[in-house]
Amino acid sequence: MVLLGVFASTAWNPAANGGVDGLLAGNSSFFLKQLGAVLFSSGWAFVFTLGMLWIIDRITIVRVEDAHEELGLDEAIHGETAYVEVDVAGIRPGQPL
Structure with a gap:
């Protein structure tokens, strides 16, 4: 996912996202959005898994x-x-x- 924000180019698909270039083409905002989404998703999955394991551990032994x-x-x-x-x-x- 993060590399999409690096290698994105309007040369490949000018209609995608209104023609967004990636980090290599000088557009750091698209890369930062991708990086933020990956970090948020990873954090959410970690916290949710930790919470579910805590709940399961209260019900039965893990x-x-x-x-x-x-x-x-x-x-x-x-x-x-x-x-x-x-x-x-x-x-x-x-x-x-």
Whole structure:
């Protein structure tokens, strides 16, 4: 999205947005509008997600039990293992693969 404000050119589409050029053509206002929209959207998504996770955490636990996480969620919840050709049981955090 931000690069649209950089590379926009009336040479490609003179009718789009009344013929707006981008940052490379000397029009910083279109770039700043694009940048503002991206920053606002990212901030909104972050705050909304944080709020929803907070609400969900008040209703139920978001995280799984430590024992289930150590065993592996496929094994703990479904009773089966994915990727049986790879031995992941002996891998510990921080250990090189």
